[in-house]
Amino acid sequence: METLCPRFEKAMGLLSTRWVGLILFDLLEGEKRFSEMEADLPISGRLLSDRLKLLEKEGIVDRKIYSEFPVRIEYSLSEKGRALEPVIKEIQSWADHHITHEEVNEEAQLKG
Template sequence: MQKPRTCLVTQAMDILGKKWAITILLQLLSGPKRFCHLEGDTEVSGRLLSERLKELEAAGMVTRTIYPEVPPRVEYQLTEKGKDVGPIISDIYAWASKWMNDGLKQ
């Protein structure tokens, strides 16, 4: 028996729709950041930030680079796949600005 195919949009939203995922991606669009900077620039808890970064890394959207320094420096940056989400976020923002300014107006 074949496994039913999942809609590609649903697959994408499973990644992007998780709490704080878009915020993290937006922060990384400006360039590589250290964990402490991501944590300080957002309201996400350290535990959840770590979880989301691992999920985005597993999805191929973020890379993690460890520099052999004392103390160790770890930076996160977007892959090409991650950078490609920038225009999508901009489009969602434009849509929300047009249709969501007055609350959840339909």
């Protein structure tokens, strides 16, 4: 049996971390403030903050602090993060073709 490439395993672990995919998808639209992302995503502020810190540590997300009052912080995809765009768009295309509305509704009811 062949072993998985450690880099592939790390990439899959990162991308499969809950909410990371949706955060990356949201940031494909461009630079966003924390409050905008919090409004866009069904995730708590604390968890969003944790995930953004993880993505920043991995070099996938850049955080820009503006010296204003109040301080403004915006997040965007780094060059490394933007390199994931074709992957994310391909997953979206696959989902559009292979996941039905019924499956999504069924899963929401199970969570609900």
